[in-house]
Amino acid sequence: MSQVALTARATTRQGRRPSGGTGATWGSPVTYLIATVLIAVCIAPVLYIIVGGFRTNSQITVDPSGWPNPWVFTNYTDVLTSGPFWQQFGNSTISAVSTTVGTVALALMASFVIARYDFKGRNAMYALFAAGLMFPLTVAITPLYLLIRNLGLTNNLIGIILPQIAFSLPTTVIILVPFLAAIPKELEEAAFIDGASRLGFFFRMVLPLSLPGVITTGILAFIGAWNGYMLPLFILNSSELYTLPLGVQAFSSEHSVNTAAVLAFTSLSMIPALLFFSIFERRIVGGLTGAVKG
């Protein structure tokens, strides 16, 4: 998660126009050639998964690196008509949506305090969340599992949602604080003159104005929860509660001989994250600044 945070934060600096082109002496064909190779390397394994889902197992056995011939759709339709896939899809959706809503709501309130209130301990509060980047899930997972078990939340989606919210808070707060701090004081004063309380200002002005930051952090939290593996692995034991990553793993070990089906299952399970990512990417490219410039 912490990695994603910096990307999004970096975009806040991205208001300026691209500048590298100045003085470029490279021939364009070379540039395009390298870029094409780079893209091919990045995309080939993903294409292998997607295209492999359109082949039969005998095609895959006879010619592992070949193209579908003929294209078969039964792998995909089988997965799409199977109960487990949709159940896991549903579980992932519940987990990711709840995590997103919870993270954004809690982080927005806390960031508002850090950005707009003057009080002792404000820096300490920010440092507390910033230090959270140093506490990755890997380190906390064993005691966290014990905690969740003591709370009676193992085998319960709430048992993964609560820690997911807690672990996405640091990055979300760190992204949102500069956003909220950037809302001009004049707006706040104008709201007070109009008789709004600080909380009224929060709901009527801060929420709408920080929407771009909220959307970005929301998408980050969503993708993080959707892709999460370690936490569900520890917390969820019964297969009815599996999220898609666990489902993919279970499916691929159960159907290890049915490679084509595994590929189809795998590629279908990455669609939502890719979909959300395309929105996220537009945010990166478009930049986060400007929305609140007043």
Add this chain to the structure above:
Amino acid sequence: MSETVNALPQRSSGSLSLRGGAAKASPRGDRARAQWRKRAEIAILSGPAIIMFLAFVIFPVFMAAYYGFFRWKGFGPPTNFIGFQNYVTIFTDQNFLDALRHNGFILVMSLVMQGPAAVAFALLLNQNIKGRSLIRVLIFVPYVISEVIVGTGWSLMLQYQGALNDLLTNMGLGWMATDWIADPNIAIWTLMVIISWKYIGFAVILMLAGMQGIPDELYEAAAIDGASYWKIQRWITLPLLGPTIRVWAFLSIIGSLQLFDLVYIIWGQYVASTAGTSTMATYMVREGRLAGNYGYGNAVAVVIFVISLVIALTYQRFVLRRDTAGALTEKATKEDR
């Protein structure tokens, strides 16, 4: 700021007094009430986040430190206090030392393999070429899909009977075909390739963002002075990209030390150590959770945490200190203004 607030009418002083100046003008009762109200607002707004964070992030780490002193199977309260025995066992277990060595290797190789490549690709993509935004979307795809999918896809592709070996054979390079995943001489390099593939898009995007933060004026001035493209990149882009590179390296180091998902999915909990790809985290899960030795598993967690913390703090102290963007504590005061 507080000057402008001072000029505001009395009725809003309830919430504004916390700005300092206004409070002095209002009667004492008002001020006390405003203070309480402010405290209540702070508590209500930040309380839930802080409680969640302390309960599920900070508290478990402290519990790990406590549990780590016990031999404990995870049932009932831990009673068998054994002091530092778990830690002695960890540092005398060859499996852990191997895992630690693998983590070190992954840490260094991630920096060496991804850093220069990411800067080079970012330089390439920072030019005004058509389709640049599409390229950026595509190289970011591996970063966005989950580790499980990456692991499943790559392990199918890299099987001995898989697509890669088949491709090599078709290209007349059949002698290169090997068991990419199980061969202990090769497995860690396979892992490095997969890691680089998955995370380089992130590094490139980060570098690109850093490059776009460099003021145009510098490039224009250099161009007027007749500097060549390479001179400009060497003497303007690279130095000014320093903070971004250092932040990326920090994130990469932390990620390398915590690596779990990919190894666990591709190599499973047992094969990883024989293939030479086990990490501290897979060791922790295998010896702690799967073996049911929760006291021991927690001790391993503490070791991972301390190693990560020491490396991170050392890095921040000696490398990131120059960059306000990186140092966590400095950032707090800077961005809070």
